[in-house]
Amino acid sequence: MNMRLPTAALSASLIAGTAVMLSFPVYAQQGGLGNNFNGLQLDGDQPISIESSTLDVDDKAAIATFTGNVSVAQGPTQLRTGKLVVHYNNSGSGQSGASSGSSALPGGSSSIERLEASEKVYVKSEDQVATAERASFDMASNVVVMTGDVVLSQGENVAEGCRLTIQMDTGQARLESTNCDGSGSGGGGRVRMMLTPEDNSN
Secondary structure, three states: OEEEEEOOOEOHHHHOOOOOOOOOHHHHHHHOOOOOOOOOOOOOOOOOEEEOOEEEEEOOOOEEEEEEEEEEEEOOEEEEEEEEEEEEEOOOOOOOOOOOHHHHOOOOOOEEEEEEEEEEEEEEEOOEEEEEOEEEEEOOOOEEEEEEEEEEEEOOEEEEEEEEEEEOOOOOEEEEOOOOOOOOOOOOOOOEEEOOOOOOOO
16 A cells, blocks of 8 residues: 655654664763763653654655654654665554544554655754754664764764664764774775863862
């Protein structure tokens, strides 16, 4: 089944019961920022709102594609991207909702297997920001990979690289500048970081 729908806002029912997390705690330790980046996260246990210009659903392939100023919001965390592809498992949802519009969207007994964001990715939670060209979220392995001009910042502290890998189970993260495509090949520049000392004059 293929559907093409204009969409304004989709609530938690779209991604109900999933465990979507985006967190940066240990990257900060490796980079000398302490545990500063632990606020950037999306948690599937809480309501999630998704807005986009267009939604395409292929229920047979179990893929939902959001395009055009895609915005994801949950609590203080916001994610913006040009395109978001949701791969979901609808084996338990059956086909009863195939002709009923929004009921055929991933949700209910469906579960997300993978999210792929592209065409610029921006994640913000309070004063913590991460940007990249692309990002993928693997729900089976609980691994997040952000690639292409990765920039992490909190206040005036900034770190730059080309590939960020986050193990969501442990919070461990790795920022690279020489393995940008994940192939293990060399090349590239260096990870860059700028730290601004706190003003303790008062």
